[in-house]
Amino acid sequence: xxxxxxxxxxxxxxxxxxxxxxxxxxxxxxxxxxxxxxxxxxxxxxxxxxxxxxxxxxxxxxxxxxxxxxxxxxxxxxxxxxxxxxxxxxxxxxxxxxxxxxxxxxxxxxxxxxxxxxxxxxxxxxxxxxxxxxxxxxxxxxxxxxxxxxxxxxxxxxxxxxxxxxxxxxxxxxxxxxxxxxxxxxxxxxxxxxxxxxxxxxxxxxxxxxxxxxxxxxxxxxxxxxxxxxxxxxxxxxxxxxxxxxxxxxxxxxxxxxxxxxxxxxxxxxxxxxxxxxxxxxxxxxxxxxxxxxxxxxxxxxxxxxxxxxxxxxxxxxxxxxxxxxxxxxxxxxxxxxxxxxxxxxxxxxxxxxxxxxxxxxxxxxxxxxxxxxxxxxxxxxxxxxxxxxxxxx
Amino acid sequence: xxxxxxxxxxxxxxxxxxxxxxxxxxxxxxxxxxxxxxxxxxxxxxxxxxxxxxxxxxxxxxxxxxxxxxxxxxxxxxxxxxxxxxxxxxxxxxxxxxxxxxxxxxxxxxxxxxxxxxxxxxxxxxxxxxxxxxxxxxxxxxxxxxxxxxxxxxxxxxxxxxxxxxxxxxxxxxxxxxxxxxxxxxxxxxxxxxxxxxxxxxxxxxxxxxxxxxxxxxxxxxxxxxxxxxxxxxxxxxxxxxxxxxxxxxxxxxxxxxxxxxxxxxxxxxxxxxxxxxxxxxxxxxxxxxxxxx
Numbered sequence: 001x002x003x004x005x006x007x008x009x010x011x012x013x014x015x016x017x018x019x020x021x022x023x024x025x026x027x028x029x030x031x032x033x034x035x036x037x038x039x040x041x042x043x044x045x046x047x048x049x050x051x052x053x054x055x056x057x058x059x060x061x062x063x064x065x066x067x068x069x070x071x072x073x074x075x076x077x078x079x080x081x082x083x084x085x086x087x088x089x090x091x092x093x094x095x096x097x098x099x100x101x102x103x104x105x106x107x108x109x110x111x112x113x114x115x116x117x118x119x120x121x122x123x124x125x126x127x128x129x130x131x132x133x134x135x136x137x138x139x140x141x142x143x144x145x146x147x148x149x150x151x152x153x154x155x156x157x158x159x160x161x162x163x164x165x166x167x168x169x170x171x172x173x174x175x176x177x178x179x180x181x182x183x184x185x186x187x188x189x190x191x192x193x194x195x196x197x198x199x200x201x202x203x204x205x206x207x208x209x210x211x212x213x214x215x216x217x218x219x220x221x222x223x224x225x226x227x228x229x230x231x232x233x234x235x236x237x238x239x240x241x242x243x244x245x246x247x248x249x250x251x252x253x254x255x256x257x258x259x260x261x262x263x264x265x266x267x268x269x270x271x272x273x274x275x276x277x278x279x280x281x282x283x284x285x286x287x288x289x290x291x292x293x294x295x296x297x298x299x300x301x302x303x304x305x306x307x308x309x310x311x312x313x314x315x316x317x318x319x320x321x322x323x324x325x326x327x328x329x330x331x332x333x334x335x336x337x338x339x340x341x342x343x344x345x346x347x348x349x350x351x352x353x354x355x356x357x358x359x360x361x362x363x364x365x366x367x368x369x370x371x372x373x374x375x376x377x378x379x380x381x382x383x384x385x386x387x388x389x390x391x392x393x394x
Numbered sequence: 395x396x397x398x399x400x401x402x403x404x405x406x407x408x409x410x411x412x413x414x415x416x417x418x419x420x421x422x423x424x425x426x427x428x429x430x431x432x433x434x435x436x437x438x439x440x441x442x443x444x445x446x447x448x449x450x451x452x453x454x455x456x457x458x459x460x461x462x463x464x465x466x467x468x469x470x471x472x473x474x475x476x477x478x479x480x481x482x483x484x485x486x487x488x489x490x491x492x493x494x495x496x497x498x499x500x501x502x503x504x505x506x507x508x509x510x511x512x513x514x515x516x517x518x519x520x521x522x523x524x525x526x527x528x529x530x531x532x533x534x535x536x537x538x539x540x541x542x543x544x545x546x547x548x549x550x551x552x553x554x555x556x557x558x559x560x561x562x563x564x565x566x567x568x569x570x571x572x573x574x575x576x577x578x579x580x581x582x583x584x585x586x587x588x589x590x591x592x593x594x595x596x597x598x599x600x601x602x603x604x605x606x607x608x609x610x611x612x613x614x615x616x617x618x619x620x621x622x623x624x625x626x627x628x629x630x631x632x633x634x635x636x637x638x639x640x641x642x643x644x645x646x647x648x649x650x651x652x653x654x655x656x657x658x659x660x661x662x663x664x665x666x667x668x669x670x671x672x673x674x675x676x677x678x679x680x681x682x683x684x685x686x687x688x
Contacts, residue, residue, distance in 0.1 A: 049504065051612060054512040184662065210651075211658035215616020217411050217603050217644075220404035221651035222658070224397055242514050242608050249606060253525055253534050254400070270513045274608045277523065 043102030050090025062317030092121035099125035136320025159194030288312035319351035403533030410544035413640025414599035415621025434618030435502035437600030441609035470593025517604035629679020
């Protein structure tokens with residue numbers, strides 16, 4: 001074989017290979033839309049770089065695990081689930097854009113795992129496009145009342161439920177004069193508002209109400225004012241860990257002794273390390289009972305798959321996806337109207353979150369689904385979260 | 395009275411943190427004219443260095459601090475060499491380095507956010523979290539430690555600028571860069587060292603504040619704003635201005651919260667009101683550069 005022929009043969013082989021590659025690639029690319037069409041698309045808007053990131057990330061991780069588990073069990077209606085994730089940076093404007101992108105990409109359902117104002121803004125898109133939309137973690141009471149959006153549901157425990165549970169726990173202490181302290185995040189302010197309303201409704205006098213702005217380097221001035229007002233108990237309504245840690249440090253440094261009753265943010269396990277030595281005796285409301293059978297199973301499965309021990313925030317995301325899957329199954333199709341009707345008809349759904357026996361469900365005309373008797377009260381023992389000492393609002 | 399003196403200690407400690415950040419701005423702004431808003435992120439990086447060295451590796455505090463200082467010196471130096479100098483050498487407009495440093499702010503913050511995760515992390519205090527009562531004054535060990543460290547840093551900065559030849563070269567560059575270059579002062583080195591020293595001072599602020607506020611990826615921006623406000627109040631002309639500005643800002647904040655009959659939401663507007671007032675009425679700050687030297 002001459003050199004020329006040899007190179008021509010080589011060229012022919014290379015061309016044939018290239019042609020095969022092109023054919024294969026075309027077939028693959030052609031098959032992709034069919035594959036994608038066959039999946040059920042669930043969109044998730046989360047905050048990956050903004051202020052909600054510490055909370056959005058674990059909730060999103062729980063949602064991702066739920067999708068994995070659903071797919072391992074054969075998917076929904078015989079179809080695999082595809083989770084499409086968009087980052088809204090905690091910004092309302094970006095959140096609405098992300099919702100629009102997900103709707104255009106064919107999302108059957110959208111989960112919002114971000115700041116409350118961002119979730120609120122995304123609703124403008126889901127209202128207009130009639131896309132079912134849910135937040136599994138936001139606790140602000142106003143998310144389902146400010147916009148009349150029949151496509152939107154909220155399954156996290158509300159601020160009003162948190163204070164009702166804490167007051168129910170503290171009923172035998174008969175508090176008459178209490179203080180409130182929060183920080184200036186949107187959710188912190190909203191939680192404070194509903195705690196204040198709950199306390200006033202119970203006829204309890206608020207003798208001091210303080211706020212520690214985000215980025216403060218000291219909470220001494222605020223805690224001195226509370227010390228001077230001499231309340232019987234201090235309710236912490238802030239949801240940002242560094243500022244809450246600052247408050248707890250000042251509380252110890254200034255020698256305050258009144259009991260602390262905290263919102264669900266104090267249930268996040270990060271406090272056991274970042275506020276080490278400050279937590280003993282702090283009472284907090286939680287939606288996670290590690291001894292509940294469904295929660296135990298979730299903890300074991302998550303640990304086995306992800307390799308880390310899950311906590312309450314992971315559970316919110318997990319329950320959110322499972323509620324969506326349940327609604328789509330009952331709808332029997334991915335038609336948005338049918339899914340919306342099925343979601344609104346949700347009743348008696350037992351999830352990972354909530355006390356033993358707690359059930360998700362939407363009362364007629366209501367779109368908040370967390371069981372009002374589903375929260376628990378726990379007390380820190382040293383730096384560890386203690387057992388459940390109280391359940392519900394009764 | 396006890397309440398007041400207790401608050402004086404706490405406010406002084408907060409003011410010292412603001413003052414250190416203001417000094418970090420000043421060290422860079424004086425000779426270069428560049429305002430570097432990434433000083434807050436430098437403070438955050440140092441706080442995370444504290445997490446690693448003092449918490450995870452459990453190094454002795456002085457060793458951890460010394461390594462942190464060296465690390466921040468390198469970070470500041472590299473920031474100048476890689477971000478600012480190429481722009482200056484290519485004749486970019488004066489705003490370009492400021493914008494590039496804003497970009498670095500995002501790079502620093504996201505690098506920490508990805509590397510360490512979003513959760514806040516604990517940084518140990520130099521002498522633990524006990525309470526010291528000294529006559530009528532009372533406060534945490536960390537508050538007194540912050541005050542002592544800050545006064546030492548300011549004393550050293552003052553000595554450097556007022557009593558050493560190298561310090562004078564910085565001042566000469568601040569007065570007239572071209573004339574300073576003609577006199578044989580190495581402009582590039584002065585600029586690089588100003589960034590390096592700025593990073594060290596910002597880093598100290600971060601490590602000193604972190605035991606109270608914890609180390610987290612969003613801690614930089616509030617520190618940058620508080621430090622900038624302190625700088626505007628005190629003025630960029632003299633080192634003492636940064637200290638004075640920081641203390642005035644912290645006292646205004648905390649005394650308003652404690653004693654002024656205003657709702658808690660309004661008290662947080664005090665620093666912004668101060669910033670606007672000083673920009674309108676006394677834009678050079680309380681302590682302008684000395685006459686005859688500018």
